Amino acid sequence: MSASMAAPGAAGPGTPSAATPRARRGLVRSRPWVAVLFLLPTLVLLGALVVYPIGYSIVRSLYDAGGSGFVGMRNYGTVFSDPGTLTAIKNNAVWVVVAPSITTALGLIFAVLTERVRWGTAFKLVVFMPMAISMLAAGIIFRLVYEQDPSQGVANAVVAGVHDVFSPSSVYPGARPRPGADLVPSGGGSYTTRSTARPGTPALLPLVGIPETKLPPGAEQAAPPHGGGITGTVWLDFHPGGGGRPGVIDPGEKALKGVTVQAVRGGRVVASARTAADGTFTLPAAAAGARLRLPASNFAAKYGGVDWLGPTLVTPSIIGAYVWMWAGFAMVLIAAGLAGVPRELLEAARVDGANEWQVFRRITVPLLAPVLAVVLVTLMINVLKIFDLVYIIAPGATQNNAMVLALKLYLTSFGGGDDQGVGSAISVLLLLLVLPVMVFNIRRIRRERRR
Amino acid sequence: MTTAPVRRTPALAARLASRAGGGLLRVALIVIALFWLMPTVGLLLSSLRGNADIATSGWWRVLTAPSQLTLTNFRTLLGNSAITHSLLNTLYITVPATVLVVVIGALAGYAFAWLDFRGRDWWFLAVVGLLVVPVQIALIPVARLFGDIGIFGSITGVVLFHTAFGLPFAIFLLRNFFAEIPRELLEAARLDGAGELRIFSTVVLPLGGPAIASLGIFQFLWVWNDMLVALIFANSDSAPITVALQQQVRQFGNNIDVLAPGAFVSMVIPLVVFFAFQRQFVSGVMAGAVK
Numbered sequence: 001m002s003a004s005m006a007a008p009g010a011a012g013p014g015t016p017s018a019a020t021p022r023a024r025r026g027l028v029r030s031r032p033w034v035a036v037l038f039l040l041p042t043l044v045l046l047g048a049l050v051v052y053p054i055g056y057s058i059v060r061s062l063y064d065a066g067g068s069g070f071v072g073m074r075n076y077g078t079v080f081s082d083p084g085t086l087t088a089i090k091n092n093a094v095w096v097v098v099a100p101s102i103t104t105a106l107g108l109i110f111a112v113l114t115e116r117v118r119w120g121t122a123f124k125l126v127v128f129m130p131m132a133i134s135m136l137a138a139g140i141i142f143r144l145v146y147e148q149d150p151s152q153g154v155a156n157a158v159v160a161g162v163h164d165v166f167s168p169s170s171v172y173p174g175a176r177p178r179p180g181a182d183l184v185p186s187g188g189g190s191y192t193t194r195s196t197a198r199p200g201t202p203a204l205l206p207l208v209g210i211p212e213t214k215l216p217p218g219a220e221q222a223a224p225p226h227g228g229g230i231t232g233t234v235w236l237d238f239h240p241g242g243g244g245r246p247g248v249i250d251p252g253e254k255a256l257k258g259v260t261v262q263a264v265r266g267g268r269v270v271a272s273a274r275t276a277a278d279g280t281f282t283l284p285a286a287a288a289g290a291r292l293r294l295p296a297s298n299f300a301a302k303y304g305g306v307d308w309l310g311p312t313l314v315t316p317s318i319i320g321a322y323v324w325m326w327a328g329f330a331m332v333l334i335a336a337g338l339a340g341v342p343r344e345l346l347e348a349a350r351v352d353g354a355n356e357w358q359v360f361r362r363i364t365v366p367l368l369a370p371v372l373a374v375v376l377v378t379l380m381i382n383v384l385k386i387f388d389l390v391y392i393i394a395p396g397a398t399q400n401n402a403m404v405l406a407l408k409l410y411l412t413s414f415g416g417g418d419d420q421g422v423g424s425a426i427s428v429l430l431l432l433l434v435l436p437v438m439v440f441n442i443r444r445i446r447r448e449r450r451r
Numbered sequence: 452m453t454t455a456p457v458r459r460t461p462a463l464a465a466r467l468a469s470r471a472g473g474g475l476l477r478v479a480l481i482v483i484a485l486f487w488l489m490p491t492v493g494l495l496l497s498s499l500r501g502n503a504d505i506a507t508s509g510w511w512r513v514l515t516a517p518s519q520l521t522l523t524n525f526r527t528l529l530g531n532s533a534i535t536h537s538l539l540n541t542l543y544i545t546v547p548a549t550v551l552v553v554v555i556g557a558l559a560g561y562a563f564a565w566l567d568f569r570g571r572d573w574w575f576l577a578v579v580g581l582l583v584v585p586v587q588i589a590l591i592p593v594a595r596l597f598g599d600i601g602i603f604g605s606i607t608g609v610v611l612f613h614t615a616f617g618l619p620f621a622i623f624l625l626r627n628f629f630a631e632i633p634r635e636l637l638e639a640a641r642l643d644g645a646g647e648l649r650i651f652s653t654v655v656l657p658l659g660g661p662a663i664a665s666l667g668i669f670q671f672l673w674v675w676n677d678m679l680v681a682l683i684f685a686n687s688d689s690a691p692i693t694v695a696l697q698q699q700v701r702q703f704g705n706n707i708d709v710l711a712p713g714a715f716v717s718m719v720i721p722l723v724v725f726f727a728f729q730r731q732f733v734s735g736v737m738a739g740a741v742k
Contacts, residue, residue, distance in 0.1 A: 032569070034647050038562035039574075041555040042618055049615035050581055053592035060591060110483070116473070117480060125729070126484045129491070131736065132725035133718045134676030136693045140714040141490045143703050144497055144510075152509050154493055324490065332733055385585045388678045392700055406679075409587055414683055420591050427588045434583045445579050449572065 054431065061424035075425035085426070088403040091315050095386055095404065099319045099326075100379035104372060106323065107330025111338050112360065114331075124335065128328030135325070139392025142321040146308035146393070156305030163303050171216065171258045175299050178206040178237045178246055189296030196289050197230045197263060203292055206237030206247055207256060215254055222255035223278035230283040232292065234259045234275045255279025259298050263287030309394065311401040318393045318402060322386070330375045337371030338364070381434055405430060498524055498711035505707050524712040534713060537695035541675060541717070543606050544691055548613035548674045553667050555614065556621025557659065561651050563622065564629035565637060575626065581619040589616075590683055597684060604686035612684055613674045621666050624738050628662035629655055661731070668728045669735030672721050692717045 064071045079085045110127060114120030130138060147153030150160035177183035177191050183205060186192035197203060202225035212219075215236070222235030234256045235249060244250040255278045263271040263283050271287040283292075308317045341364060349359050365372075387406035394402035405426055413423030496510035499520045504512070513519050528534055562568070563575045593612060597603035602611070632655060640650045656663070678693040685694060696713045699706045725732055 035562050035566040035568035035571075038558045038566060038647070038651075042559040042622065045555065045611065045615040046578070046581065046618055048596070049589060049593055049612060050584060050619075053589035053596075054584070056592035056595075057588050113476060113480060117477060123480050123484050127487050128733075129722070129725065130487075132672060132721045132732070134678065134693055134721070136676075136678045136697060137494075137714040137718045140696070140700070140710050141494045143700070144493055144707070144711070145490050147704075151507070154489065154509060154511065157509055157511070324487065329736060333737060336737065381583055385587060391678075392697065395703070396701065406585075406587055409590070410679070410682070413591055414594075424591055427585070427591065430585045431588045434585060437583050438580050441582060442576050442580050445576060 057424045057427050057431075061421060061428050064421050065419040067420060071421065075421045076429075078422050079425050079429060082422075084400060084403060085405075085408055085422075087400065088405045088408040091403055092384065092386075092405050094315060095319065095322075095383045096380050098316075099322050099383045099386075100376050102319070103323050103326045103379055104330045104334075104375050106327040107332075107334050107375065108365075108368070108372065110327065110331040111335040112364065114335065115338060124328070124331060128332055130325040131328050133325075135388030136392055138321055138325050139389050142317075142324070142389075142393055145321075146317055148305065148307065148309070150303070150305045153305070153308070155308060160303050160305045163305075172207070172210050172256060172298060173300060174209050175207045175236075175256075176209040177294075178208045181206050181237075181247060183294065186293060189299055190293055192264065192293040193291050195291075197232075197283065197287055197292055199228065199230055199285060199288055203230075203232030204247060204249070205232055205234045205261070205292070205294065207234060208236065208238055210236065212236065212238065212240060212254060216257075219254040219257070220277050220279075221251065222249045222253050223280055224249055225280050225282075227282060229285055230263070230271075230287045232261065232281055233279045234261065234281065234294070235279040260295055262293045262295055263290035264293045265290040269293075309398055311398050314394050314398045314402040318389050321389055321393060322383070325389075326379060326382070330379070333375050334368060334371055337368050341367050377437060381437055384430060384433055494711055495715055496520075497707060498715050500524075502708045524708045525716075528709060528712045528716065534692070534695060534716075537690055537692045538716065540606065540685070540689055541691035541693070544609050544613070544681070544685075544689075545671055545674045548610045548617065549667055549671045551610065551614040552617035552621045552670045553663055556618055556625050556666065557656060557663065558651070559618070559622045560625030560629050560659075561655050563626040564632075565655075566647070575622075578619050578622050582623060584616075584619075586612075586616055586680065590679075594683060603684065604689060606685070606689045608684045609681055609689065609691075612680055613670075613677065616680075617670050617673065620738075621670070624666050624735075625659060625662055628659055632658050661734075664728070664731045665735035665738065668724060668731045672724060672732070675721055 060067065061075050062070060062072060064074075080089075110123070114123050117123065145153055145155050148156065150156040182193050182195055182203075183191040184194055193203060193205075204225075219236075222233055225231035225233050233249060236254045236256055237246060237248075238244065239250050239252055244253060255275070257275050257277045257279060259275045259281075261273050261275065261281050261283070262269045263286075265287075270290050271283045273281040273283050275281045307313060345363060345367075346359055349363055354362070385406050386404055387410065390399075390402050390404050390407050391410075399407075409423050409426040409430075411417055412426070413420045417423075493510050496513045497505060499522070500510065500513060501519065501521050501523055504519045559578075563571060563578075589612070594603060597605075597608045602608040636654055636658070637650055640654050645653065676693070677691075678697060681691045681694045682697065685691065692713070696710060696717065699709055699713070703710065
């Protein structure tokens with residue numbers, strides 16, 4: 001923790017390293033047992049529940065599943081050869097590289113942007129808020145976001161919405177002409193009339209095959225075609241409660257609005273129209289003599305959205321949830337560092353003609369490098385142990401695709417599997433991975449205390 | 452005459468550009484904030500809709516059909532004794548685990564800051580080294596240890612585990628803070644004949660208020676939000692809300708009417724604590740940047 005990271009209104013009246021050597025010498029030469037008394041609870045708890053377990057796990061990792069047979073390094077061999085654990089190692093690598101970098105980058109962007117806005121604090125509060133909730137709650141929140149059905153999950157609702165703008169999805173999936181109507185399949189899922197369109201002879205195009213409850217809300221009573229030109233009606237030729245006559249617009253039968261009707265002559269579309277709220281459509285006179293076609297786009301199955309929690313996307317999706325939770329953390333730390341960047345330096349650069357991007361790239365980021373490093377390393381340690389989010393968000397079907405080391409450890413040793421040998425080996429591996437940070441922390445504190 | 456407009460034009464253009472840029476920035480930030488809020492709003496609105504509505508449409512339907520809002524799910528949830536029991540367990544785990552970490556950490560922090568004993572600096576470095584030890588390393592051994600002494604599956608076990616893993620950070624934070632207390636204050640107390648425990652409780656603890664508050668908030672949220680430790684060391688009777696809800700996740704699609712309000716209830720206390728003690732929480736998080 002560099003001095004620039006001291007919180008606004010934070011813990012200390014100064015930085016830890018500020019203590020002078022004199023102050024750090026004891027207040028008085030107190031009797032040793034006094035110190036022992038003050039430290040006893042700590043020694044017992046840390047000794048029994050942290051230090052002893054480290055030794056136990058290292059030894060335990062050399063024994064078999066039951067703990068009675070010595071197997072040497074075989075458990076580690078299993079960790080690095082079992083396809084399940086290998087997936088976990090691969091995913092952990094992806095996590096450690098991707099999640100901290102995206103989170104830190106977003107945090108940096110947010111910190112820089114909010115600096116220029118008066119209500120930046122409110123923004124920070126919103127982005128920081130997810131830090132306060134549990135990974136379980138965040139997991140449930142994102143299970144909802146990633147629900148497959150676009151009418152359930154907001155992510156797919158947005159994706160499907162955007163998709164529909166560019167290739168409109170059908171309004172009436174599964175609809176088909178009433179048998180006996182003047183419509184025949186014309187390939188690719190579209191239907192074309194047998195007869196040709198003539199002005200003054202309205203075309204009646206009855207459809208069936210969709211339940212009335214699936215119609216868009218507010219579907220109107222179908223109306224007979226009116227007005228001149230080439231006209232017609234597309235409607236749901238189904239009378240609720242029975243009694244409707246096939247091919248006739250009976251009272252109570254609903255119009256199908258928004259259906260595309262094309263006039264086709266010689267294989268070319270010469271005109272096109274959409275049905276109105278009462279199911280009627282009007283084509284220009286140029287369509288006379290053409291056949292009417294209801295293209296397949298009217299009946300195609302609905303676009304299902306992205307398979308967020310499927311085998312390929314499950315890890316990126318969960319990383320997305322993680323970024324949502326932790327970007328606020330990065331932002332707050334970086335903003336605190338930003339407050340320590342001398343304004344004059346930035347102003348001087350601007351006066352010299354540097355644009356905002358150059359100021360950001362050449363001055364702000366280099367000055368923030370120590371803070372960015374702390375944020376990155378902290379997130380990396382955090383991500384290494386990622387468990388709850390993966391366990392909650394990944395559905396059973398793709399849990400193996402989303403597997404990470406901490407989850408593998410839990411599943412092999414507690415949840416179902418019963419191999420505490422391999423579990424211990426995984427835990428030792430996790431400890432080894434944080435060892436460099438541990439050494440770094442110790443050296444930094446030693447350096448600070450010598451000064 | 453001719454120079455004036457020339458000189459003014461770039462300034463005007465720059466001002467216009469910066470104003471437009473400022474507007475764009477504001478819009479962008481608002482969009483991002485809404486984007487960040489949306490998942491949580493989705494959870495809240497989902498928890499306020501009946502089962503039939505949840506099954507047929509997304510939560511955003513409520514925005515146009517507010518009549519769908521109902522408290523039924525919350526009423527059912529809070530009438531479910533298993534859920535309320537687990538909420539109480541969360542409280543019974545979190546409060547002692549927070550108090551113990553603060554008290555034991557303060558005792559040790561004081562010893563490291565102001566008492567003279569052999570190897571003091573080395574012991575402190577050892578504690579610093581333990582800051583980043585992952586809890587995973589202790590799950591298997593401690594499960595066995597707790598089994599041997601008969602507290603596996605009990606609230607006591609969960610509390611002790613959280614206390615132990617909260618201590619390195621607590622000691623680190625508090626030692627650094629206590630070391631900044633002016634020496635004269637402590638010496639004056641000593642001249643008045645106060646013993647170490649007296650100095651600790653009447654001088655150090657009151658002066659350490661801000662650091663203790665940060666630590667307390669941080670540890671409280673940490674333990675309240677934990678799932679992994681409780682998943683292993685608690686049994687069905689001592690399980691906190693996170694574990695109780697986790698068991699419902701397998702049938703996610705059918706359990707939204709339980710999971711959404713349940714998740715929301717589990718978030719209420721952390722959010723209240725967060726909004727009430729933002730400053731302390733932020734400084735705790737910042738000091739904990741190595742954890």
